[in-house]
Amino acid sequence: MAEMSKEIPTISLIVSTYNWPAALEKCIQSIFKQTHLPDEILIADDGSGDATQETIKQLKKDSPIPIVHVWHPDNGFRLSAIRNKAIVQAQYDYIIQIDGDIIIDKEFIKDHLALSQKDTFLCGSRVLLSQAYSAQLLNQPAIEKLNKLKFPLGSVLNSLRIPFLSKIMADRYKKNKPRALRGCNMSFWKKDLINVNGYNESIQGWGSEDAELAIRLINNGIKKRFLKFGAIAYHIFHKENNKENLPENETILFTSNRDNLRWIANGIKKTKLFY
Template sequence: MVKRNFSVGLLIATYNWPAALEVIFLSLLQQTQLPDEILIADDGSAEDTTRVINKYRSILNIPLKHAWHEDRGFRKGIILNKAIKQSTSDYIIEIDGDIIMHPRFIEDHIKEAEKGHFVQGARAMVGEATTRHILQSKSTRLGFLTKGIKSRFNALRLPALSFIVKANPYSSDNTKACNLAFWRKDFIAINGYNNLFFGWGSEDCEFAARLIHAGVRKKRLKLAAVCFHLYHEYHNKSQVTVNELRYTETLNSKLVFCMNGYAEV
């Protein structure tokens, strides 16, 4: 177990996929180091998701906080802000509701936490057939050699060599919130996620851009904090162009604080 002097919250964004959420909880139970709280950002799921959450609330000896709002389309940024409003943790590790964590996922993130930085991790992609098997068997034992794993390099855990992989600390491009970590005070300082993003696309890059504009640097984490992205159909991308334009405006204006974000939910 890694010694630390800060509290950690695990933030999980979910929408109407309770079977995937259950295997996330199962992978959480296998962690070498548990978070101090679990934050569920639920973008309008039906009652079956709540039943899964309540089931694991009784199993886990950790505060489990469920933020929910009505399903009115993809409003992920808003519900993430609402979930973090319930948090008391110093440091937030964020994953999506289709991510299975390696047993040392949280431990690796804690080791990598550094003031003045946020951390972008990687993900290994799981094929459709293997995803079906995982959901049916509820098996979360995945690794570099697992059949049906794509982008296999990202399934390799060699933390002693993580320092080899570098990233531009000033680039917000290709930020993916499926494996992300940041300090809650930095999140609040830039007013969190931008609530004006509706539909899939660029909300995580725009968030990262404002962190960078505020002086928080990006760290790329490979060969540690390994996680596995379950196969699913792609989201509706009808808002991609609008969202990309909003992201570009943030970059060009060097925006730090969004006017409709965490404080407004």
């Protein structure tokens, strides 16, 4: 008997951004080149100014699919909150999440779909681009193909796309632990995010928001799978974010892990209910 074909879910692609329209433009342009386009793009904008607004207006004109600009006022680093707003507005079943400083390989969405399964979420890796090469890419009117000879040696492995190895390693990779993830390359079923109340908005400033969410998903019976040798993401160089809130965020993460939390009060729904 022939194997039944896998049903392809509908996709909302969430792109987070803050006041870097040049990088966002390159990111969205790489989405337009996907072999499997998402059904919509949601730009989760953590309070960017007019320049980003103008860039998004132009991108909407060029886009073959709907682009939704989800924005809130600039009140510090509130990535968890703006991602929650985008999750709520997402119209489709499966959410792929990247950052606006990421250029994605043309098979990126296809690779996420290939490993998507019920009751799982996916975490991929990234290729760190050098400062000089990043500047060169940002100055190009369009990016046709990246030059692997300019990748840092430590990132070469993350630039390899080998689909059969990707399937083999999805559940076996040695770094497949709750905290081994990159929020710039993840995917989930929307219903699974809603069932744990999304991101913890008590986490503000840089750090720990993705790991804390992953822990609650796992506590709620959603298995983490690792996307290696697929869904290649290229990270445009920028200075490190301010990490002054990291100790407080790590305390929230520790509590969620220690108490086996599945739900947090300060998420998509604001409630005191824990279970």
